[in-house]
Amino acid sequence: MQHAPIFQEFTATQIEANGYSIYDFLGIETDVRFKEGWKKFAPQVGSKFTPPLPTLNEHYIDWVLTLESVARANGIYRMVELGAGWGTWAAVAATASQQRASINEIEIVAIEADVTHFDWMKRHFSSNRLNAPRTHLIHGVAGPDEGMVRFPVIDDPANDYGASMRQVHSGRAFVEVQSYPLNSILDKLSGPADFIHVDIQGAEYDIIPPAMETLKKRVKAMMIGTHTSLDKHNELAELFEGHGWREQMNYPRGQLCETPYGQIQFGDGLLAVSNPEF
Numbered sequence: 001m002q003h004a005p006i007f008q009e010f011t012a013t014q015i016e017a018n019g020y021s022i023y024d025f026l027g028i029e030t031d032v033r034f035k036e037g038w039k040k041f042a043p044q045v046g047s048k049f050t051p052p053l054p055t056l057n058e059h060y061i062d063w064v065l066t067l068e069s070v071a072r073a074n075g076i077y078r079m080v081e082l083g084a085g086w087g088t089w090a091a092v093a094a095t096a097s098q099q100r101a102s103i104n105e106i107e108i109v110a111i112e113a114d115v116t117h118f119d120w121m122k123r124h125f126s127s128n129r130l131n132a133p134r135t136h137l138i139h140g141v142a143g144p145d146e147g148m149v150r151f152p153v154i155d156d157p158a159n160d161y162g163a164s165m166r167q168v169h170s171g172r173a174f175v176e177v178q179s180y181p182l183n184s185i186l187d188k189l190s191g192p193a194d195f196i197h198v199d200i201q202g203a204e205y206d207i208i209p210p211a212m213e214t215l216k217k218r219v220k221a222m223m224i225g226t227h228t229s230l231d232k233h234n235e236l237a238e239l240f241e242g243h244g245w246r247e248q249m250n251y252p253r254g255q256l257c258e259t260p261y262g263q264i265q266f267g268d269g270l271l272a273v274s275n276p277e278f
Contacts (some may be wrong), residue, residue, distance in 0.1 A: 019045030069195035083200035084110040087121040116157040141181030164201035180213040199225040226269035250273040
């Protein structure tokens with residue numbers, strides 16, 4: 001496999017295993033309790049090694065796009081992750097930024113609605129020493145409007161990362177969480193976002209269309225995981241094109257796609273767009 005050139009701009013880090021985490025090539029440790037079935041992959045406590053580059057699956061693209069956004073940054077790097085889970089990509093962005101001499105400050109906003117996943121995100125950032133002054137970890141959802149909304153209760157957090165406020169229906173337990181529109185999320189940054197990573201299980205179709213003018217003025221690049229249907233995916237791609245965004249990648253959900261790095265089977269769809277205004 002020929003890895004994406006962007007990986008050459010970052011240095012792999014040797015780690016010493018703690019016995020309950022897995023590690024990526026940047027040295028980020030992820031508690032295996034965050035994901036069912038990962039315990040068997042935890043290296044033996046005390047073992048020292050340099051983790052390899054990511055394997056070729058649908059999340060390889062997340063790696064490429066996140067690292068490319070870091071490599072483009074100068075001065076302050078600003079990143080937002082919506083539907084953050086344990087803050088996977090926000091943590092990658094923050095850690096990668098620490099390797100760049102061109103970046104002297106990091107601003108992160110990561111939002112997660114499930115209370116267990118949110119607690120895990122706080123633990124993940126703390127264990128990886130990522131609690132910079134302008135890091136905002138928020139318990140809530142990205143929504144079209146400000147206010148309280150219903151979010152389904154997740155019975156098995158280590159197995160279920162697919163919940164959405166769209167899934168609240170009669171008979172399913174729910175909690176109320178704060179909803180934050182995109183303009184108020186972006187207000188937490190001191191300037192335009194270098195990158196927004198979106199994985200909100202279908203709610204992307206509720207929050208992105210009414211915020212297109214805001215995004216065009218305040219965001220440099222985005223990656224959106226798409227759900228629900230191919231028609232919805234295509235409508236969102238056309239929406240960005242109609243507002244003058246440059247499409248970088250477009251992979252439909254549930255399909256085997258040819259990428260610059262080889263064939264990848266996608267579960268969710270993926271749209272990556274950049275803003276020529278910046």
